[in-house]
Amino acid sequence: MRTTPHTFLLVLAALFITSFNVSASECAPEVKTLLTTNATYEKLDSILKSDKTNIKDLLQAVKDQTTYTDLYDYAMKVATSIKSGRLVITLPDGTVVVDTGKPLDADNLKPLIQANSYQHFMDKMVNENHNSRIAILDSQLHVCGVGVETKVSTTDNTKEVYVARRLGAYLNNLGTARLSVKQ
Secondary structure (H helix, E strand, O other), X not given: OOOOHHHHHHHHHHHHHHHHHHHXXXXXXXXXXXXXXXXXXXXXXXXXXXXXXXHHHHHHHOOXXXXXXXXXXXXXXXXXXXXXXXXXXXXOOOOEEEEOOOOEOOOOOOOOOOOEOHHHHHOOOOOOOOOOOHHHHHHHHOOOOEEEEEEEOOOOOXXXXXXXXXXXXXXXXXXXXXXXXXX
16 A cells, blocks of 8 residues: 555644643643642642532623622632632633632722722722733643642742642633632
């Protein structure tokens, strides 16, 4: 049987796509190691994994203050499930939807401060854009959908550990949920 250049290219393309899909489905070895050997990363990831579907569904439903409050209340439940926990939920572009570290302003009485409300979210005033936060960025860019980070907080100079999980498929998702804890 004689192969044509077109057949050869098709086989080569199929092999490339198959090998890319196999390798891209995994997280970086360093991330996998941290998620399985570091107790704090492991705990944060476990919480996010179990709550990811609910967060995603509530985020997708946000269309007014009532549905926003449902998401905020659930975010608070997740954040307070761990001592000094904080949950930030963003859109894929880094726009912050909910930040449990900011106060609730459901009646939008303080429009010029960073706070949680549907109107604050629409005005991009819950918190500054988080598209450059390492854990959030990694969860969006890496095919496995997970990002981790440990850093000293610029707000209060304490060490903080972060795990972020993408809310949906690679390149087609609702955003990111990032859970953190101070140490």
